[in-house]
Amino acid sequence: MPLKKLGEDAFIKGLAERFKSRHPRLLKGIGDDTSVTAQAGGRALLATTDILVEGTHFRRDYTPAYLLGKKSLSVSLSDIAAMGGSPLFFLVSIALPPDIGKKFLDELYRGLADVSSRWGCRLAGGNTARTPDGIMVSTTVFGEAAEDEIVYRKGARSGDVIFVTGTLGSSALGLKVLGDHGPGSLKRGPYKGSVARHLDPEPRLKAGRALAESRLATAMMDISDGLALDLKRLCLESRKAAAVYLSSIPISEELKRYGEKTGRSPRLDFALTGGEDYELLFTSPEENIPRLSALSRKLSLPFTPIGKILSGRARRTVTVIGEDGSPFVLKRLGFEHF
Incomplete structure (x- = not known):
């Protein structure tokens, strides 16, 4: 079977089965x-x-x-x-x-x-x-x-709130701008911040360490292949499902302006499925919100709630709730090599 038909996640699952002796x-x-x-x-x-x-x-x-x-x-x-x-x-x-x-x-x-x-x-x-x-x-x-x-992907619990650090979608916008306008867009143009986010991402080491040390996160991973796809992976490891509110996903001012100028949905087209944000995606019980807010202020890094963890019996692993309040199905969750 060609890899493009099998898919990257299925290929990796097969490797895990082959090398399951530990x-x-x-x-x-x-x-x-x-x-x-x-x-x-x-x-x-x-x-x-x-x-x-x-x-x-x-x-x-x-x-x-x-x-x-x-x-x-x-x-x-x-x-x-x-x-x-x-x-x-x-x-x-x-x-x-x-x-x-x-x-x-x-x-x-x-x-x-x-x-x-x-x-x-x-x-x-x-x-x-x-x-x-x-x-x-x-x-x-x-x-x-x-x-x-250590915070694994597998610890999310039903009712946990889903959070992301920083803003999402800027790297995907930066990649598009580089493809359209070349290397000069890193130093000039209205989206140079997004280009910088793509070429020079910031690993959230301080935030990850603080969340682990404080034991505020029940599950965590970084967002490399797109929020929707990586959230699905976290849910599968935790044997849970998730609901994400599109309007809650944090985006940069540059990405907002790009959406206004082009008519494209910045959250749907970039933040939800774009990838290479390298922000942290984590879950935490609702009662931790005051402590998370204090930690966010201490780190000068936003922690934004974007959804909830559901029981694993939900119909879909990840459900996206649109800005009109209706759920919809994504044709593409994020980036996969195959």
Whole structure:
């Protein structure tokens, strides 16, 4: 069966079945933002890996090498944030054609170094290889957390409120603007903030750690492939369903202006299914709202309630309630490679 017919999630589910035999210290393997391995003293090692492939995740003509380096590490750090962990060190492997200049590589590693320095995540090694065409950057990040503070995708409970950090949809708008107007849109134009969100995402490490330490989140993951698709994944791990209110999804002023100018729905077309926001999606009981509000103010980061967790007996895993109050079915939930 072709992968495009099978689908990415079904392919990964098959891998989990094939490799279901586990080491006794492996607390979580496939199925969450990172793997979790038990360590001495009640600590756990977190590990995650990502790959950015030219032509799939970025285009060289509008992606500065410096920002490619920053993004390649930031997206893996976002997985550590989603588990409530702190980063330790990382590996980076790069495959590239032989005609790439040294300046490009210097800038790419400068981007990696700046993100590494900011978050205290040190380079521990890596690999380089030659490709006939196109660049690939793979990062593997290791982090840690107290075993009893880790926040998995599987902990959502019926009645929990669904929250997101920050705003959604800006990265998807930034990608569209880059495709339409090229690299100049990063420094000029009405949507340069959204372009920056796409090329240089911010891993929510402080928020993830604070939510884990305070034990306010029952389930959590980062939003990489679109809110609707990632919420479905969280629900499946938790064996629950969810209702999301379209009008509650937070969006930026730039995205609002784009919707007003073009007539497109910024929440439906970008925030709900766009992907690469790298914000945190988490659930928490309603009685935690006052404490979450205080934490949000402390972090200077919005925590916005967007829906509710339902019992797993709901007809659909994720139901979207439109701005008129009626539920509707999404044709596409988010980004899948296959």
